[in-house]
Amino acid sequence: MDCEHRPNYFAGPYIERHAEQREDPQWIAAARADPATRYLIAQGTTQLLHFNPEPHIAFLANGAPLLSALPPTSLVLLGWFRGARCVLVDVAAGTPLELPAGSRLEELRPLTAVLPAEEAGLLAYARALIIWRARHQYCGICGAPTAPIHAGHCLRCTNAGCAHEFFPRIDPAIIVLVSDGERALLGRQASWPARRYSTIAGFVEPGESLEDAVAREVAEETGVSVARVRYHSSQPWPFPSSVMIGFCARAAAGSPVRIGGELEDARWFTREQVTSGEALAPPTQSISWRLIESWLQGDS
Secondary structure, eight states: OOOOSSOOTTOSSOOBOOGGGGGOTTHHHHHHHOTTOEEEEEETTEEEEEESSSEEEOOEETTOGGGTTOOGGGEEEEEEETTEEEEEEEEOTTOOOOOOTTEEEEESGGGTTTSOHHHHHHHHHHHHHHHHHHHTSBOTTTOOBEEEEGGGTEEEESOTTTOOEEOOOOEEEEEEEEESSSEEEEEEOTTSOTTBOBOEEEEOOTTOOHHHHHHHHHHHHHOOOEEEEEEEEEEEETTTTEEEEEEEEEEOTTOOOOOOTTOSEEEEEEHHHHHTTSSBOOOTTSHHHHHHHHHHTTOO
């Protein structure tokens, strides 16, 4: 495995999950009795941040007025963040909130470039759980309401005759830097900023290995055949619930490009064309940039 050691953005050892604690039926009482417990507030996909002037998570502590009227079913044990117990509070849409001074509810994506990396990882984790909870309020088998168990990490059907359990879902997607030796294959979608190009990506289909998905997506989007597929690294991507699995792959020198699928354009770029700005690279927080950066440094 030729994987670099530094974690991608949204990844890394930012939290101690302590999954065994989810089995404690008294976990909420323990959280409320612990003066160090910190609460992360979310309403929909927005999360509570304060700005002074840079954004940080606006954690609340036990005794905060905002917490007093919320039901136990809104709480999810995330783990221990910076040594303190951390609980997600999933506030129902439309619930009026009196926010602490200097704080506001914000979406994560526009702030990824300015948030501390550890806090961005925690917010991404919480966001993925929020979206899963919103999409599984009812049993997909019998239609009865679901209720949280295992400290909020499982939703169980409340119909005793069904009692099916639902766990958080993750959608695997591949993303790949294809090189023919001296050039990289990059594509762009019509909605992106001018000159923005990125690596090729797509979701893994049922019955398909990750390597098969790489070959299929590259062929569908660009008409290029690849070989020597090699794993690079991965990245949680909570927009809404993906994990991006990064690869490098080789194509035959001079392979022609045939645009297809969702791309507006795809072409081969030299390292000089990328570094000169002829191709505007994706944001540095993305795994796509990590793949391009690795290639620019000579990893072909």
